[in-house]
Amino acid sequence: MPASQEKGTVPVVCVFCASSPGIDPVHLESARKLGKSLHEAGYQLVYGGGTMGIMGEVSRTLVSLSGPRSVHGIIPRALIRSEKDPNARENTSTSNGGPKRAERTMSSEELQRIDSNEDPDAQIVPESEFGRTTIVPDMHTRKRMMANSVQQGGPGSGFVALAGGYGTMEEVMEMVTWNQLGIHQVPIILVNIKGYWNGLLEWIKTAIREGFVGEGAANILVEVKSTEEVIDALKGYQVAPGRYKMDWS
Numbered sequence: 001m002p003a004s005q006e007k008g009t010v011p012v013v014c015v016f017c018a019s020s021p022g023i024d025p026v027h028l029e030s031a032r033k034l035g036k037s038l039h040e041a042g043y044q045l046v047y048g049g050g051t052m053g054i055m056g057e058v059s060r061t062l063v064s065l066s067g068p069r070s071v072h073g074i075i076p077r078a079l080i081r082s083e084k085d086p087n088a089r090e091n092t093s094t095s096n097g098g099p100k101r102a103e104r105t106m107s108s109e110e111l112q113r114i115d116s117n118e119d120p121d122a123q124i125v126p127e128s129e130f131g132r133t134t135i136v137p138d139m140h141t142r143k144r145m146m147a148n149s150v151q152q153g154g155p156g157s158g159f160v161a162l163a164g165g166y167g168t169m170e171e172v173m174e175m176v177t178w179n180q181l182g183i184h185q186v187p188i189i190l191v192n193i194k195g196y197w198n199g200l201l202e203w204i205k206t207a208i209r210e211g212f213v214g215e216g217a218a219n220i221l222v223e224v225k226s227t228e229e230v231i232d233a234l235k236g237y238q239v240a241p242g243r244y245k246m247d248w249s
């Protein structure tokens, strides 16, 4: 976002987390607790859209407390279709069996209704439960839109990660990279429940020790151990001194 673009006053958080529920209920519980903290602090949420897993739970919780206008989901077309057709993805919460892929049986008319998410009778992601949904063509558009929303948010805006898989890891690390490159200076908070992210935090220490990440970039990603610490971490975030001074305007 160009530096001159006007910022809002309401803080916006983008939550990265799993599109599956995980096995230990502590992770779904952390989604509910984060939703409550966001409500109490008057935050708006932007997330990857949909109803599934930990992502859906954060959204559902905040909408139930702050109303549908507090949440904006941004989801690529292929993923919203997979909400309707769960066989299109493997159920990651079970440990046995491989991907269960089925031939699509949806008619083109049904696909069209799904793709709009505007028809209240056909809505896959109901606005009353999950807030506003924007359907985008691809993952890059989604990520750019989510990042723009945060950058345009009021003081205390930032990215927050709960537990998740490859998708969550990639989203977090992309925002860390953008911060290091000077594309943004937005807080990135890692909620390390039950030591879930210990491996990543350990890797950062190794990368610093081996000379691949500068010490001044060590704190781009800030760890908290409970959802209750998230808002303070966002508001008290210190921009890392070792970011690159690049001009992206």
Ligand code: AMP
Pocket (backbone or CB within 6 Å): 017, 018, 019, 020, 048, 049, 050, 051, 052, 055, 075, 079, 080, 082, 083, 163, 164, 165, 166, 167, 168, 169, 171
């Ligand atoms: P993961 O941590 O691997 O579960 O990835 C989280 C990411 O899952 C999201 O940001 C999406 O890119 C992706 N994703 C997969 N299925 C869905 C879905 N049905 N709705 C929304 N996002 C999904």
